[in-house]
Amino acid sequence: MSKFPENFFWGGATSSMQIEGAYNIDGKGLSSSDCKTAGSFEKRRQLTYIDKDGNPGAINSNLGGSLPPGAKLAVVDGYFYPSHEAIDFYHTYKEDIKLFAEMGFKMFRLSISWPRIYPNGDEEEPNAKGIAFYKDVFRELHKYNIEPLVTIFHGDVPLYLENTFGGWTNRKMIDYFMKFAKTCLEEFKGMVKYWLPFNEMNDYLLMLDMFGNISNKETHQTSFQMIHNMLVCNARTVKLAHEIDPENKVGSMICGIPNYPSTCDPNDILENRYRWEKGIFYTGDAQVFGEYPVFAKRLWDTYDVHLETQPDDFTDLKQGTVDFYTFSYYMSNLVTTHEIKDIVQGNFANGARNPYLNYSEWGWSYDPKGLRYYLEVMYDRYKLPMIITENGLGAKDTLVDGKVHDDYRISYLKDHLHECKVAIEHGVKLIGYTMWGCIDLVSASTGEMSKRYGFIYVDRDDQGQGSNKRYKKDSFYWYQHVIDTDGEEL
């Protein structure tokens, strides 16, 4: 195969809290992400709060850090919160979309900020200015024939809902989310056809095995319940999207980390399989097949999980199956039941080091073949059209005389796209590729600007200082050529 398939969705991907900024402008409410401080590889991001006596404090933002009783998440003086300004896409979207168009994008993935539409989450009427903003963005994309791919929820819960109901563990979230989703589907009808109700809901399960020290009965109960509530919303959103506009296509979005057993010890082989089931298949199967897989019961029994459910949940799951499968891919992971001598201490990648792979500064493995492996396993399992909705290299770039020579990024993308080609040759129906962070944005795990992914450099540093000007990196011209030749020349 020389070229990628006809009408392939070449593009890029982002999320609202990592690009928009304007965190308190035009009626937007605060979100839980607005309370996340900047961090780094060494220092985890913090979530700030005010305790019941009015004193400020902060906890580690990873799963497992819990607030003191009576404390509420809050924006607190003296901390830097990168999402507040991010890269100010709220004001620069025209300039940015023009650059995406110049590269030849056919698709742009973005997410809707929930508190920009419903500032607290429980209002009767949505915020008209929030809706107007996204309509403007969609109009601008259509001007250049760029198809929007919209994530409805990419992690930014309205702060009021988080503080009042404790977030996704509470079933009350289902109704609030459905109201938000319905508003998006109705308001953006005709402008958006491709929807992803949730970003990477399986993260909550993956993280249980990544940070072993906080993984206990309680965190398992919480994570499985959160996911159940999200799965119900996902299915209801699929049904609603199809009712509102039969043209709508709704996809899953799974964090795709393939696991490899580190030895041929049968214990490692089994453990590896169970990790795939828990971390990857559990959420994907429920969205694609419309029911929990057989191994779900084993998982619930193993971790003593008791889900709070209602009979409708299961009929909705059955009726609301997704039309396509999407996933993010950055790295693979090694699984072992043996003592780990060489640990990779990355953010979002904790485990044994794979001696056959290199690792980034953030501890993420460089494994293009893992992408082919994942594509082939998942297409074989689901036989649905697939889009890689996130893939890319976070790296430190240097801007010199308005130029960034990011040959390391070009190599990374070239190697990964080559494996996509091979997977397509092997029969996988891959219909799109939206490179993560097509314009530099705030890193989700560390809150840094200096962990850059973009084809477009944004002049801002980790403290939010800089001109905010955009510069085309070498990879910008490279991707433009890839799209222009339909991937024939990588």
Ligand code: BG6
């Ligand atoms: C994905 C998230 O898991 O990884 C993105 O959906 C995130 O929001 C991306 O930005 C890359 O991670 P990071 O931590 O490098 O920003």
